[in-house]
Amino acid sequence: AARRDRPAPAPVHTDLTSVTPTGTTARFRRPTSLDEAVRILRDEPGATVVAGSTDHGVLVNIRGDRPENVLAVDRIPELRGITWADDHVEIGAAQTLTEIERSLSRTVPLLGQLLPQFASRLIRNSATLGGNLGTGSPIGDTPPALLALEASLVLVSADGEREVPLEDYFTGYRQSVRRADELIAAIRIPTPTSGPAPLTAFHKIAKRRFDDISSVAVGYAVTVTDGVVVKARIGLGGVAATPLRAYATEELLEGNPWTAETVAEAAAVLRAEGTPMSDHRASSAYRTAMLGTSLERFFVETQESQEAVR
Incomplete structure (x- = not known):
């Protein structure tokens, strides 16, 4: 209990070298300054960089990956x-x-x-x-x-x-x-300097509600003034080889009234954004359907929240 009231220990510079079971030499370093970290990367660009290691740790644990040169940047103040x-x-x-x-x-x-x-x-x-x-x-x-x-x-x-x-x-x-x-x-x-705050939502479609990997993920930030969409930003995940912006859907929404009719038209456009594939989490058809459903759900949520305020 007393330890909880004290600040965290100061970062400690770490440089460890060991010999793996295969006979190769492995090195782990935890620099305490950004200058040192970028100098290491300049000289050794093949180093494996880790912070929380929540992704890399799975590869070590499940796949047996054993990188020979690890650079931990989690304690760098900068x-x-x-x-x-x-x-x-x-x-x-x-x-x-x-x-x-x-x-x-x-x-x-x-x-x-x-x-x-x-x-x-x-x-x-x-x-x-x-x-x-x-x-x-x-x-x-x-x-x-x-x-x-x-x-x-x-x-x-x-x-x-x-x-x-x-x-x-x-x-x-x-x-x-x-x-x-x-x-x-x-x-x-x-950060917005003036005007109304955007309507926002994050929709994660997955097999489990929590602690699961997304099949589809959508982020919304839509600014509505006097019932008209003045700005729309929509980010997509799980529907292409990279995360992407839904530019076509954003363009359709902007300048139009924030109504069920506009959203229905935009949902049809959103379904065509990306190039979803089928895998063990979801089919491409399901991912496509979820995009349109997500936008319609977002609209309903915003209407309900506005009604609650009234």
Whole structure:
């Protein structure tokens, strides 16, 4: 009980080398500064980068993967923390999902809707946004919501940093514009400066309600003024080789009244977004159907919430 009242121990620099059962040499390092981490990646771009290790740990445990060069970035101060600027909030890539949930659930409601559906509390205590985005998985839960929020990523290397819109980050199945010598340092989410707050929702379609991998995931941020959609952002996961924005659906919604008729027309367009495949989680036809159903459900939810306010 006394330990809970004391701050966490300061990061300790770690550099361990061991010989694996196959006779190869394996190295594990946990640097305590960003400069050291990017210098290692510059010189050794093949290093396996881990933060919470909730994804990589499964490969080690189930598949028996034994990487020979591991770089842990979870205790680097420059990759942690949440800071507010005039027009955005910046989330450190190594900030755990539980920490983000506690800090931003009210101020960024879409994250408050997403994070309770992300795996289990045990996983959220270790998992990070940087790790979820860094794997490039098309069924990761955070990309659809972050796409709807128009997030961008700060990529850092020994040569400096650059900012990339998340919609331009993914280039193919588990591929991205991030170079082997770069780390995801932070995620920036724009904050509205004026006008009404957008209507938001995160829909996760899976076989189990909690602690499961998505078959389809959809993030919504739709701004309605005087009954008309003035801005629509929709992020999709599980329906293509990469997470993606539903540009055609967004375009149809914007400038039209937020009505059941408009939503029905937009739902037909949304069903055609992406190139869903069939696998053991869901068929392509089911994924297509769920896209349209999701938008219709979102509309009903917004109507019910507005009625509750009245």
